[in-house]
Amino acid sequence: MSDLLGILFVLTGIAFFAAGSIGVLRLPDLHSRLHALTKADNLGLGLLCAGLAIIDGGALNAVKLFLVWVLVLAASATAAHLIAQQALRQADK
Amino acid sequence: MTTTTQILLASTALLLLTLGMGLARAMIGPSLQDRMLSVQLLGTGGVAVLLLLSPLLAIPALVDVALVLALLAAVAAAALTRREVDDV
Amino acid sequence: MMAVQLWQLLDLLLAGLTLGLGWAAVSGPDLRRSVVFFIAFGLLVAVVWARLRAPDLALAEAAIGAGLSGALLLSALRDEPDAETSDDVRGGPVAALVSLAGLALAAAFAWVMIHTLGAADPVRLADQITAQLPNSGVGNPVTAVLLNFRAYDTLLELAVLLAAVLGILALGPARTPYRAAGPLLDGLIRWLVPLLILTAGYLLWAGAHAPGGAFQAGAMLAAAAVMLRLGGHTIAGLPRPPMQRILLTAGIAAFVLVGVITTGLGLAFLQYPGGWSGGLILLIEAAATLAIATTLALAYIGGRPAGWVSEGSADTTTKIGGRD
Amino acid sequence: MLFAEITYALTGIGLFALGLRGALLRRSLLGRIIAINVCGAGVFMLFVAIAYRGPGQAPDALPHALVLTGIVVAVSATALALALGRRLRDSDHE
Numbered sequence: 033m034s035d036l037l038g039i040l041f042v043l044t045g046i047a048f049f050a051a052g053s054i055g056v057l058r059l060p061d062l063h064s065r066l067h068a069l070t071k072a073d074n075l076g077l078g079l080l081c082a083g084l085a086i087i088d089g090g091a092l093n094a095v096k097l098f099l100v101w102v103l104v105l106a107a108s109a110t111a112a113h114l115i116a117q118q119a120l121r122q123a124d125k
Numbered sequence: 126m127t128t129t130t131q132i133l134l135a136s137t138a139l140l141l142l143t144l145g146m147g148l149a150r151a152m153i154g155p156s157l158q159d160r161m162l163s164v165q166l167l168g169t170g171g172v173a174v175l176l177l178l179s180p181l182l183a184i185p186a187l188v189d190v191a192l193v194l195a196l197l198a199a200v201a202a203a204a205l206t207r208r209e210v211d212d213v
Numbered sequence: 214m215m216a217v218q219l220w221q222l223l224d225l226l227l228a229g230l231t232l233g234l235g236w237a238a239v240s241g242p243d244l245r246r247s248v249v250f251f252i253a254f255g256l257l258v259a260v261v262w263a264r265l266r267a268p269d270l271a272l273a274e275a276a277i278g279a280g281l282s283g284a285l286l287l288s289a290l291r292d293e294p295d296a297e298t299s300d301d302v303r304g305g306p307v308a309a310l311v312s313l314a315g316l317a318l319a320a321a322f323a324w325v326m327i328h329t330l331g332a333a334d335p336v337r338l339a340d341q342i343t344a345q346l347p348n349s350g351v352g353n354p355v356t357a358v359l360l361n362f363r364a365y366d367t368l369l370e371l372a373v374l375l376a377a378v379l380g381i382l383a384l385g386p387a388r389t390p391y392r393a394a395g396p397l398l399d400g401l402i403r404w405l406v407p408l409l410i411l412t413a414g415y416l417l418w419a420g421a422h423a424p425g426g427a428f429q430a431g432a433m434l435a436a437a438a439v440m441l442r443l444g445g446h447t448i449a450g451l452p453r454p455p456m457q458r459i460l461l462t463a464g465i466a467a468f469v470l471v472g473v474i475t476t477g478l479g480l481a482f483l484q485y486p487g488g489w490s491g492g493l494i495l496l497i498e499a500a501a502t503l504a505i506a507t508t509l510a511l512a513y514i515g516g517r518p519a520g521w522v523s524e525g526s527a528d529t530t531t532k533i534g535g536r537d
Numbered sequence: 538m539l540f541a542e543i544t545y546a547l548t549g550i551g552l553f554a555l556g557l558r559g560a561l562l563r564r565s566l567l568g569r570i571i572a573i574n575v576c577g578a579g580v581f582m583l584f585v586a587i588a589y590r591g592p593g594q595a596p597d598a599l600p601h602a603l604v605l606t607g608i609v610v611a612v613s614a615t616a617l618a619l620a621l622g623r624r625l626r627d628s629d630h631e
């Protein structure tokens with residue numbers, strides 16, 4: 033039963049990843065691509081971590097998974113900002 | 126081999142396929158930032174693949190590896206964007 | 214049955230992506246593009262190590278292949294004049310010939326490999342490692358090989374690292390430092406550096422019984438140094454040069470000291486006395502971590518930081534040899 | 538023989554050949570250094586593939602230890618090569 037719930041989370045997470053990749057591939061300009069990426073992959077990874085934590089069931093593993101997610105969230109938000117900033121600066125030149 | 130494991134396995138393969146799609150953007154470009162963007166996608170995706178492989182291969186330490194990869198992807202992003210900033 | 218095919222699909226996808234990124238990294242003409250692909254390649258290779266059940270390598274590759282090497286290449290690229298960031302790859306008949314030769318070589322290797330792997334099972338060192346692991350003082354077989362069974366090799370490897378960094382220090386002064394970071398990057402550095410240092414400590418401690426150890430921990434510390442330098446810290450958080458000298462040689466010093474003491478006790482060089490293995494390995498690993506971190510940080514800085522050569526000596530004239 | 542072992546060993550050989558070709562054909566030092574690193578990664582992959590023993594089996598730790606030191610040596614050699622290259626260019630510009 034808990035496995036079923038976990039799998040549901042994992043699969044939804046993967047779907048978000050797929051949406052993010054399609055966005056990165058198909059959207060017309062850099063800034064909308066950045067937007068698609070940060071939304072989709074962070075949410076995707078969050079769902080995936082939640083699903084894996086449910087399937088595993090261990091408390092320590094759940095904490096670690098949560099930590100990984102928070103880290104990626106913070107790092108990728110900053111990285112996306114830095115990339116956008118750099119693109120804007122180059123456009124100004 | 127339980128059904129859960131099989132589904133996780135299929136999810137990992139699907140995720141890799143997805144990452145390959147994102148990497149197509151890196152090949153197309155056109156700007157350097159577009160390529161960095163797909164590297165970032167690959168960083169997050171790589172973390173996800175490691176997290177999925179951990180139960181599949183029964184190696185709990187792969188979660189630690191995912192943690193390290195997440196940290197270093199941030200270092201790489203900082204190094205990548207820093208270069209041009211200094212040129213101004 | 215189904216699972217076997219899924220694993221095969223996964224392996225093929227991973228292998229294909231790795232080859233594709235490797236190809237993109239080595240093909241020109243834009244060098245910046247190559248570096249970006251090389252970083253992506255490192256990320257993926259770390260996943261391959263994980264897939265092949267080598268978490269120790271995955272940790273090292275994630276830190277070095279995906280992080281340090283990329284940062285190193287980027288800081289070198291920064292020194293290149295803009296005209297030289299484009300690199301035309303040689304074409305024409307020579308290129309065709311080289312490609313053909315490469316293909317032939319790969320085919321020959323593949324043929325040899327398939328025939329060797331199929332041959333009768335030779336004596337496996339792996340079995341001896343597993344058999345001796347309980348006596349090694351640690352539970353992680355990779356750490357056991359590096360710091361007990363083949364400790365002598367690791368000592369010499371630290372000497373190789375020292376030689377490389379001495380070469381770098383001898384070649385010239387440090388690269389131009391980065392300007393102070395903007396608020397965005399500064400915010401990232403503020404939380405990332407402490408986390409990198411914390412993770413380094415964890416990996417050093419974990420290395421005895423789980424994936425981790427001196428190399429991984431040293432690389433994480435060096436990554437912290439890289440972040441600090443990117444943020445405008447000229448010597449990347451390293452202490453003053455006299456202390457840098459001590460840190461650079463700490464790993465070798467700890468190894469040799471333990472070796473000399475064991476010899477004095479009537480044992481072989483680096484043959485740990487029974488029961489002491491675990492503690493001695495941790496001691497050597499801690500020293501080696503600091504040495505590796507300092508080596509990699511200085512390698513990233515790319516030359517002598519201020520203060521390495523005393524006033525009035527050769528450092529003001531950076532040119533070697535005759536210039537006629 | 539295991540499917541994964543063969544797949545990754547062949548990938549390693551492919552990377553080795555790709556890197557070698559790049560090292561011979563690229564003109565800039567930086568491009569060549571990248572190519573040699575890819576070449577090295579190919580060798581490492583061959584080693585680790587051969588160490589693989591199949592699902593649920595502990596792999597051979599000896600090649601892992603070798604590759605681990607190899608990764609660290611490769612990055613310091615890269616740094617040395619880059620420092621040499623910088624020195625070379627500085628003396629060319631005089």
